[in-house]
Amino acid sequence: MPFHKRYKNGDTPWEIHRADHNLISMVQKVPIAPCDVLDIGCGTGNNVIWLQQQGFNATGIDCTEIAIQRAREKAGKVKIDSAFYVHDFMGNNVPGAPFEFTFDRGCFHHFLQFNNLNQFAAKVALVLKNQGLWMTMTGNADESREGPGPPQLSARQIVLAVEPYFKIISLIAGHFDTDQEIPAKNWICLMKKR
Ligand SMILES: C[S@@+](CC[C@H](N)C(=O)[O-])C[C@H]1O[C@@H](n2cnc3c(N)ncnc32)[C@H](O)[C@@H]1O
Secondary structure, eight states, X not given: OOHHHHHHHTOOTTOOSSOOHHHHHHHHHTTOOSOEEEEETOTXXXXXXXXXXXXXXXXXXXXXXXXXXXHHHHHHHTTOOOEEEEOXXXXXXXXXXXXXXXXXXXXXXXXXXXXXXXXXXXXXXXHEEEEEEEEEEEEETTOOOSSOOSOEEOHHHHHHHHTTTEEEEEEEEEEOOOSSSSOOEEEEEEEEEO
């Protein structure tokens, strides 16, 4: 189902209304100092708002208008001045580029269905400054499940797509932060632009 319908129908199991703890611990442990950051497919802005609150200059883009409307409302409520744009990441002129850090929670893995993981990785490299960082969180194909859930990638699919453009710093099997009973397994990958 297209994303705008999913937001309209409330079929958004990834929504947690807070920053994902995997992002928080990565930023704190590496650490990643405040800088210009882009959240690709930012949804309703939870991670952008948290990053801005930590002193980052955060931009969020999403191709789904209703998600960006909600992100702007959320940011307004906590008096956060982040830049949110309705924008297709694969289109031209990503607003605010180039960045020092890009982040996506559950956007990259959707490009598996279009056989476009490699083009997505190339685009991330294009919007980053030299030595820029990319953190992605994807579904994990090592999880066997029966019901619906995030698209699942193998470690091999991630490596093949990103390695031409990025040096992999870490690739860790973990779980998405969630309010669901059973958290979906994920891959958490941190990379540096070549
Ligand atoms: C699984 S949702 C995750 C949303 C958000 N990152 C979060 O964690 O709550 C994936 C998001 O990617 C967005 N998206 C998908 N393809 C996109 C594209 N080409 N450009 C920008 N956003 C895209 C969708 O609209 C959706 O909001």
